[in-house]
Structure formats: C-alpha cells, structure tokens
Amino acid sequence: MSTEGPATDLAPADAAAGQLLTARGLRAAYGPTVAVDDVALTVGTGEVLGIAGESGCGKSTLAAVLSLTARPPLTVLGGDLTVDGQHLDLAGRPPRTWRGGVVSLLPQGAMNALSATARVGDMAVDVVRAHRGRVPRSVALDLLADRLDALDLPRRVIGAYPHQLSGGMRQRVVTVLSTLLDPRLLIADEPTSALDVSTQRALVELLRELVGRGLVGGIVFVTHDLPVLRAVADRIAVMYAGRIVETGPTAALVDDPRHPYTAALLSSVLVPEPQVRRRRIGGIRGAPPDLADPPAGCRFRPRCSLATDACTDDPPAVGDPDRYATCWWTRDHPDERLEPSL
Amino acid sequence: MTRLTPRFHVAAGIVAAVLLFGLLGPLVFRGHALGAVVGGLYDHPSGSAWLGTDNIGHDVFTNLMYGTRTSLTIGLVAGLFATLIGVVVGTLAGYRGGAVEEALMGVTNVILAIPSIVVLILISIALGTRSTLAMAVVLGVTSWPWTARAVRAQAASVRTREHLDVARLSGAGTFSLICYDVVPYMLSYLCMAFVLQVSSAVLNEAALSMLGLGPSGGVSLGIMLHWALAWESVRTGAWWAFVPPTVLLTLLAFALLMLQSSLDEVFNPRLRRFVRRRRTTVAAPPPAVRKAEAA
Amino acid sequence: MTTEDVPLLAGEHLTRVFGRGRDAVRAVDDVSLALRPGEITTVVGESGSGKSTLARLLLRLLTPTAGRLLLDGRDVTRTSDTTAYWRDVQAVFQDPFSAFNQFFTVRRLMARARRLLGPDLTDARVAEALEQVGLRPGDVLGRYPHQLSGGQRQRVMIARALLVRPRVLIADEATSMLDASLRATILNVLTDLRAETGLAILFITHDIGQACYVSDRVLVMRSGRVVESGPTDEVIFAPTHEYTRRLLADVPRLHG
Numbered sequence: 001m002s003t004e005g006p007a008t009d010l011a012p013a014d015a016a017a018g019q020l021l022t023a024r025g026l027r028a029a030y031g032p033t034v035a036v037d038d039v040a041l042t043v044g045t046g047e048v049l050g051i052a053g054e055s056g057c058g059k060s061t062l063a064a065v066l067s068l069t070a071r072p073p074l075t076v077l078g079g080d081l082t083v084d085g086q087h088l089d090l091a092g093r094p095p096r097t098w099r100g101g102v103v104s105l106l107p108q109g110a111m112n113a114l115s116a117t118a119r120v121g122d123m124a125v126d127v128v129r130a131h132r133g134r135v136p137r138s139v140a141l142d143l144l145a146d147r148l149d150a151l152d153l154p155r156r157v158i159g160a161y162p163h164q165l166s167g168g169m170r171q172r173v174v175t176v177l178s179t180l181l182d183p184r185l186l187i188a189d190e191p192t193s194a195l196d197v198s199t200q201r202a203l204v205e206l207l208r209e210l211v212g213r214g215l216v217g218g219i220v221f222v223t224h225d226l227p228v229l230r231a232v233a234d235r236i237a238v239m240y241a242g243r244i245v246e247t248g249p250t251a252a253l254v255d256d257p258r259h260p261y262t263a264a265l266l267s268s269v270l271v272p273e274p275q276v277r278r279r280r281i282g283g284i285r286g287a288p289p290d291l292a293d294p295p296a297g298c299r300f301r302p303r304c305s306l307a308t309d310a311c312t313d314d315p316p317a318v319g320d321p322d323r324y325a326t327c328w329w330t331r332d333h334p335d336e337r338l339e340p341s342l
Numbered sequence: 343m344t345r346l347t348p349r350f351h352v353a354a355g356i357v358a359a360v361l362l363f364g365l366l367g368p369l370v371f372r373g374h375a376l377g378a379v380v381g382g383l384y385d386h387p388s389g390s391a392w393l394g395t396d397n398i399g400h401d402v403f404t405n406l407m408y409g410t411r412t413s414l415t416i417g418l419v420a421g422l423f424a425t426l427i428g429v430v431v432g433t434l435a436g437y438r439g440g441a442v443e444e445a446l447m448g449v450t451n452v453i454l455a456i457p458s459i460v461v462l463i464l465i466s467i468a469l470g471t472r473s474t475l476a477m478a479v480v481l482g483v484t485s486w487p488w489t490a491r492a493v494r495a496q497a498a499s500v501r502t503r504e505h506l507d508v509a510r511l512s513g514a515g516t517f518s519l520i521c522y523d524v525v526p527y528m529l530s531y532l533c534m535a536f537v538l539q540v541s542s543a544v545l546n547e548a549a550l551s552m553l554g555l556g557p558s559g560g561v562s563l564g565i566m567l568h569w570a571l572a573w574e575s576v577r578t579g580a581w582w583a584f585v586p587p588t589v590l591l592t593l594l595a596f597a598l599l600m601l602q603s604s605l606d607e608v609f610n611p612r613l614r615r616f617v618r619r620r621r622t623t624v625a626a627p628p629p630a631v632r633k634a635e636a637a
Numbered sequence: 638m639t640t641e642d643v644p645l646l647a648g649e650h651l652t653r654v655f656g657r658g659r660d661a662v663r664a665v666d667d668v669s670l671a672l673r674p675g676e677i678t679t680v681v682g683e684s685g686s687g688k689s690t691l692a693r694l695l696l697r698l699l700t701p702t703a704g705r706l707l708l709d710g711r712d713v714t715r716t717s718d719t720t721a722y723w724r725d726v727q728a729v730f731q732d733p734f735s736a737f738n739q740f741f742t743v744r745r746l747m748a749r750a751r752r753l754l755g756p757d758l759t760d761a762r763v764a765e766a767l768e769q770v771g772l773r774p775g776d777v778l779g780r781y782p783h784q785l786s787g788g789q790r791q792r793v794m795i796a797r798a799l800l801v802r803p804r805v806l807i808a809d810e811a812t813s814m815l816d817a818s819l820r821a822t823i824l825n826v827l828t829d830l831r832a833e834t835g836l837a838i839l840f841i842t843h844d845i846g847q848a849c850y851v852s853d854r855v856l857v858m859r860s861g862r863v864v865e866s867g868p869t870d871e872v873i874f875a876p877t878h879e880y881t882r883r884l885l886a887d888v889p890r891l892h893g
Binding site: 511 | 693698720727730731732735738740741746751
C-alpha cells in the first residue's frame with residue numbers, strides 16, 4: 001500500500017526489543033468502511049496504554065483486532081503483532097492458542113456476561129479446563145482462590161451465583177476470570193462505562209494491581225472517559241477517524257496536548273472542579289467523518305479551528321515515537337501551547 | 343434490512359404451491375365437477391380420473407382440490423381468530439400488568455388446562471350441522487391460549503421501553519399506545535404466531551374430520567381420510583384414497599412449521615449464524631487446541 | 638405569603654414503596670424538593686439510589702405511596718387530569734434510542750402531542766420547538782430515529798418536550814449515553830433554555846461533573862433518601878455529609 005502512515009515511519013525497526021506488544025500496520029474494515037487505518041502502537045511490560053476517542057473513531061474496532069476477536073462483518077485487512085517475542089501476522093487466520101492465553105479480552109458490559117445458572121467456581125473450572133485440558137476441579141478452584149487472595153477479594157464469591165454479587169463485584173469477578181490464565185496482554189474495552197464511580201475506582205485499582213504483580217504483562221484500556229484514563233493509564237493514544245493522532249505519557253498529554261483534537265476532547269470533559277463552573281464549555285462542533293469516505297489529509301480538518309490549506313496534505317508526525325502528534329499546526333508552532341478554547 | 347434465507351424461500355414456495363392448488367386448482371383442472379359420480383367403488387387411477395375414484399365413485403383428484411381449499415379456509419380463518427383473541431388478551435395482560443394480568447392469565451391457564459380435543463368434540467356434536475366457517479370459529483376459539491401467553495411475555499418486555507413513557511407524556515391514550523407503540527414492536531412475532539396457529543388448525547380440523555365431526559356437506563382433507571378409513575381402503579389396497587390427502591396434509595403442516603422457524607431466522611438474525619453459547623465470554627479455545635496443548 | 642414564595646413544582650415527603658411485607662423496598666423515602674423558575678436543580682445519585690423513581694413520581698407516571706406533589710401550590714398528587722399536568726411538566730429520558738418509537742418519523746412523534754395541544758399544534762409550533770434546540774426542521778422532520786445521529790436524537794427529544802411550552806422540564810440522565818464532546822452541547826441547550834424562557838429544570842445524573850457544570854442547586858441521593866442538598870458550590874466544593882465526600886473522592890480527575 002502507498003499510504004504508509006506517519007506512525008509507522010516513526011516506529012523503530014527493532015521496537016520489539018524490550019516491548020510487551022508491538023503492533024504495526026493494523027487495518028480493519030466493515031465492508032468499505034475502514035474503521036482502523038494503519039495503526040501502530042507499542043505497550044511496554046507492566047504498562048497500561050489508554051486508547052481515547054469519541055464513539056465511531058474506531059477504538060472498539062481496534063480492541064477487537066488486538067484481542068483477535070474480530071468477527072464478520074468486521075474483517076482484519078492486515079497488520080502484525082509481536083507479543084512477548086511471539087510474532088503473528090494478522091492477514092492469516094489467528095491461531096486459537098493466542099486467544100485467552102497470550103491476549104485476553106475484558107469486554108464492554110462484562111458484568112452482564114456471566115451465566116446466571118453457574119457458580120463463579122464452576123466458571124473458573126470451565127475457563128481453566130478449556131485451556132489446559134482435563135485438570136482436576138480442585139486445581140482450578142485453588143488457582144481461583146489464590147488469585148482472589150492475592151487481589152484481596154473475598155473467597156466467598158467462589159460459591160456464589162452472579163445474582164448474589166453486586167454489580168461492582170461481578171465486574172471484578174469477570175476481570176479475575178478473564179486473567180486467570182495469566183494472559184500477557186489484557187484488552188479492556190470500555191470496562192468502566194456502565195459503573196458507578198466507586199465501583200469504577202475499585203476496578204481501576206484491581207487492574208493496576210494485576211499489572212503491578214505481573215499477573216498480566218500489560219493492558220490496553222479503551223474508553224471515551226479521559227478522567228478514568230488519567231487514573232489508570234501510563235500512556236495515552238488518542239484515536240480519531242481510525243488513526244492515532246497523538247500519543248504520549250499520560251500527564252504530558254493531558255497537561256500539554258499537542259494535537260487540536262486532543263485539546264478539544266480535554267476541554268469538553270466535565271469534572272467537578274471549580275474551573276468547570278466558571279466557563280462555558282463548547283464541546284466539539286460537527287461530527288466525526290464518514291469512514292467510508294474520509295477527508296483527504298488531516299481527518300480532523302473539517303472540525304478544527306486551526307486548520308489551514310496545508311492540512312489537505314497528510315500531516316507529519318511531530319515528535320518522537322513515544323510522544324508525537326500528527327499535525328501541521330504543531331509542526332509550525334513547536335513552542336506554543338494549544339489553548340483549550342475549541 | 344432483513345434478508346430472506348433459502349429455508350424461507352423453500353417453505354414459502356411449498357405453502358404457495360398448496361395455496362394455489364386449493365384456490366386455482368378447480369379453475370384449471372376442470373375435468374370433473376365436485377360430487378359428480380365418474381366411476382365405481384375405488385376405481386384405479388386412470389386417464390380420466392388421475393387419482394382414481396373414492397368409495398362412491400367420486401374423482402379423488404377433484405376431491406383433493408376442493409378438500410385442500412376447505413382445509414386451508416378453516417386453517418386461515420381459525421388461525422386468524424386464535425391469533426386475534428390471543429393478541430388482545432396477551433397484549434392487555436402484558437401491557438396493564440397487575441390485577442388485570444393475573445385475571446386474564448388465570449382464565450388463559452384454566453382454558454389451557456382443559457383438553458381442547460374434548461371441547462372440540464363436544465362443541466362439534468352440539469352444533470348439529472357444521473358449516474366450514476363454524477368449524478373454523480370453533481377451532482379458533484379453543485386454541486388461542488398459547489398465543490396469549492406468548493404475546494403477554496412479549497408485551498411485558500415492550501412495556502419497559504422508554505418510548506411508552508414518552509408517548510404518555512405526549513398525551514397519547516391507552517388505545518393509541520397499544521396500537522402504535524406496543525403492537526408494532528411485536529409484529530414479527532405475531533406473524534410467526536399466526537403461521538403456527540394456521541398449521542395447528544389445519545391438523546386439528548383433520549383430526550376432527552377423521553372422527554366424523556368435520557364440516558357437513560363438504561369435503562376436506564380430513565373428511566377424505568374419514569371416508570377412506572370407513573370404507574376400508576387401507577385393507578383393500580386402494581392407496582389412492584388415503585395417500586394423497588395424507589401427503590398434502592403432511593406437506594402443508596411441514597411447510598408451515600418450516601415457514602415459522604425460517605421467519606424466526608429472518609426476523610432474528612442472531613439465529614442465522616451458528617453461535618456456540620459459552621458460560622462466560624472469557625475466551626476459551628476449542629477442543630482441537632486442548633488436544634494440541636495436551637500433546 | 639406572597640406568590641413568589643410558592644415553588645413551581647414541589648414534592649413534600651415523597652415516598653414510594655415497591656413490593657409488600659418483607660420484600661418491600663423503599664425506592665424513594667421521604668424526599669422533599671422544590672423547583673423554581675429559571676433554576677436548574679440536580680439530583681445526583683449512584684445506580685439504585687432511587688433518582689429515576691423520583692423522576693417518575695414527579696412526572697405522575699407513578700403514584701407515591703405517601704407524600705404530596707404540589708404544582709403552583711395546588712395538590713396534584715392524585716389528580717386524574719394528567720393531560721393538564723403534562724402541559725406544565727415534561728421530560729427527556731436517558732436512552733436516545735429506546736425513547737423513540739422506531740416506526741415513527743420525527744413529524745409523527747411531534748404530532749402525538751395533539752391531545753395536549755389541540756388546535757395549537759401547528760407546523761409553525763413544531764418548527765419553533767426544533768429551532769429552539771438548534772435543529773433545522775427540514776433536516777429532521779421526515780426522518781426515522783435510526784437516520785438521526787445521537788446528538789440529533791436527544792435534541793429531538795428535548796424539542797418534543799418543549800413543544801407544549803412546559804414550565805418544568807425533567808431530564809432523567811438525558812446526557813449519560815452521549816459522547817463527552819456532545820454532552821456539553823446538550824447541557825448548553827438546557828442552560829440556554831433556562832436563561833431564555835425561565836424554565837425550571839430538574840436534571841438527574843450519576844455524574845457529579847455534569848451536575849457541577851449545569852446546576853444551581855444539588856441534591857445528593859442515596860438508597861432513596863436525600864443525604865445532602867444545597868447550592869452547587871457548597872455541596873460540591875464544601876460537602877458536609879460523609880457520603881458526598883466519599884462520592885467526590887472517587888470521581889476521577891483530569892489534573893493533579
């Protein structure tokens with residue numbers, strides 16, 4: 001393909017070294033709609049990478065591609081993953097050994113995904129047996145009990161049916177079950193969106209605990225909720241119209257956004273802080289483009305107040321692989337701050 | 343939005359063929375008039391009587407066309423009645439909830455508990471002369487409870503949707519709510535319930551007619567079987583008297599049931615693909631991988 | 638007592654119990670609140686706190702087990718004339734998709750207010766309501782809900798509520814399912830309406846950030862009860878109740 005994205009150019013050839021995940025050239029489409037268009041990203045060992053963006057920007061599609069759970073009508077057009085030194089070309093059929101063991105998905109609304117008629121312990125036995133053959137029941141239950149102990153969760157959930165648990169506890173149980181086999185990489189797709197703030201916080205702490213103890217190698221956390229990413233992620237990648245437009249360490253990206261879209265997203269966040277009460281927040285005018293026919297050049301151009309004629313050409317990636325934004329304005333104004341007034 | 347499946351086309355094709363046979367057959371194949379004596383007792387199939395003659399020398403093929411027409415009429419009218427009553431009772435119960443629901447469902451369950459074939463026999467005897475329409479109504483009013491129960495569950499789930507509150511706040515009355523906000527959401531379901539009711543009415547008619555309680559003065563597929571049984575066609579080897587109506591009944595009932603289940607696929611695309619249900623969404627590899635890993 | 642002292646809509650000791658005997662749940666337990674013209678009152682609560690039940694009680698979609706509902710000081714707790722009530726009190730709900738009858742175009746959705754408005758329901762009135770929320774009538778009137786974007790859907794829902802020119806608008810999680818970038822825009826529609834028409838708005842949300850942005854007064858609900866209430870700045874920046882403090886502590890922040 002001639003459309004070598006800027007992000008790919010920046011990814012060093014030997015990026016796989018020292019990284020848990022190196023993904024390159026990810027492309028996936030629903031029919032003619034290319035929802036993930038030449039995305040490259042890396043996750044370091046023990047790192048949580050946040051993916052942010054509006055709905056329809058391709059972030060859930062990216063989660064499906066990374067977790068190898070893409071199903072028709074979604075087709076993966078290409079790309080390759082390297083997880084812990086194991087290489088996988090996505091153009092072919094992904095080996096089933098990867099799913100659950102190497103990468104695991106914590107899906108949206110997972111708290112409602114538990115079978116109503118099985119105890120949590122039975123589900124753990126299912127998970128372990130499905131992956132490791134006919135291990136004795138007690139072995140699987142011991143594994144679950146140890147994991148619950150390690151994470152300071154009560155052992156009583158082993159014998160409980162899902163309806164006996166609170167929503168927050170159900171969500172944590174699903175998280176424990178989906179990481180029971182120590183996947184190297186956990187893909188979490190909007191896991192906190194339906195939760196109250198207190199349960200949200202508990203889940204974020206659980207995920208950090210899993211990474212901190214090395215039970216999962218790293219996490220890709222997809223959400224539209226920037227404050228949650230601030231709490232959970234070490235680095236953030238911002239997606240717009242199927243592409244990554246900015247990436248960087250969490251604090252740097254939140255405090256000094258280098259892409260106008262990131263700045264606009266940040267300024268539309270409503271948090272209970274005094275400055276929110278004082279000014280009028282505009283949101284982002286317009287809507288994300290139709291991905292079946294995206295605008296040429298910078299895809300944010302039609303909504304961007306800083307857009308110039310230059311923006312009809314593909315924007316350059318400004319910065320280094322760990323901290324870049326794809327924007328003409330940023331290239332021309334390297335020392336100017338983006339005002340959150342979009 | 344909805345795509346028709348091959349199964350639907352096959353089922354709809356068979357049903358349409360049987361319908362055409364019953365409705366247009368007598369206009370196309372005008373060999374013999376209904377009730378005309380064209381031969382003797384159980385004449386073999388021949389050039390003039392394609393499927394032979396029955397016990398009183400009537401042409402079996404002619405009987406079959408008119409019999410199909412009667413059976414279909416009864417099936418459709420009875421299906422319509424049963425669906426209509428079931429929808430009214432079920433929707434009211436599901437939509438109103440509370441005491442109304444308990445009362446209506448109580449009645450429904452009582453009626454469900456009464457063996458309907460016994461009721462059918464009693465009513466049929468009490469009626470003396472039974473027109474086709476009367477048969478259809480009797481079949482209809484005894485078979486609605488299943489539909490009512492199923493519709494109640496559907497209506498109860500629609501009731502919780504926010505658009506009902508929005509309609510109420512716009513000032514819409516109960517009648518308008520039920521007609522425009524509840525029933526349209528169940529249309530696909532009602533369509534299937536109707537098809538199911540038609541097929542069961544056709545079969546029930548056949549059962550009653552075989553017992554000699556069919557519509558008076560006409561011919562239906564069940565009545566043909568009744569005569570064939572009464573005049574010992576099975577023993578004498580006159581297969582043409584009982585095989586054709588049996589084949590047609592089986593075909594019709596089979597096609598209607600297949601239509602119903604294929605409609606389910608059309609309206610409910612999730613059923614189309616082979617989806618293996620797992621206990622959790624936690625990714626679990628298939629047995630093939632397990633073997634590979636064990637090895 | 639002067640008329641200014643009488644709130645537009647007031648609930649006094651509203652209580653709603655679901656179920657009977659040992660299974661009884663007090664979804665709303667002795668809640669009192671008053672809505673005044675030109676004021677946005679926000680009810681904040683986590684799921685299961687009874688805030689949506691409270692909305693349905695105030696909308697007369699549910700009858701309270703105990704307590705009174707006063708409109709302009711008149712007791713309307715059990716009035717049978719809900720049609721008249723809904724001319725004054727309207728609502729917008731959470732789910733911008735299931736709030737639509739998918740078989741109706743926007744035009745038909747609007748036309749359903751016939752019983753409330755009678756001959757006042759004119760094309761001009763419908764157009765005006767749509768323009769009030771920033772929609773071009775020609776763009777949306779002939780469309781079905783699935784042909785509208787999420788933001789358009791929620792705007793149409795607000796326009797539907799405004800059609801009867803109500804004096805009270807109850808927004809039950811009206812922005813929860815929208816993108817953050819759209820949320821502010823919809824909230825601005827509400828604040829502008831308050832400023833322009835003196836609408837009294839009850840905004841119900843689980844999101845303290847949104848409450849902080851729009852409201853004049855805040856009520857914090859927990860298991861059916863109001864645990865703290867007062868002006869927004871006091872409740873959010875100087876909370877006194879321990880639950881409010883905990884709730885605020887759990888909210889993820891953007892800076893610091």
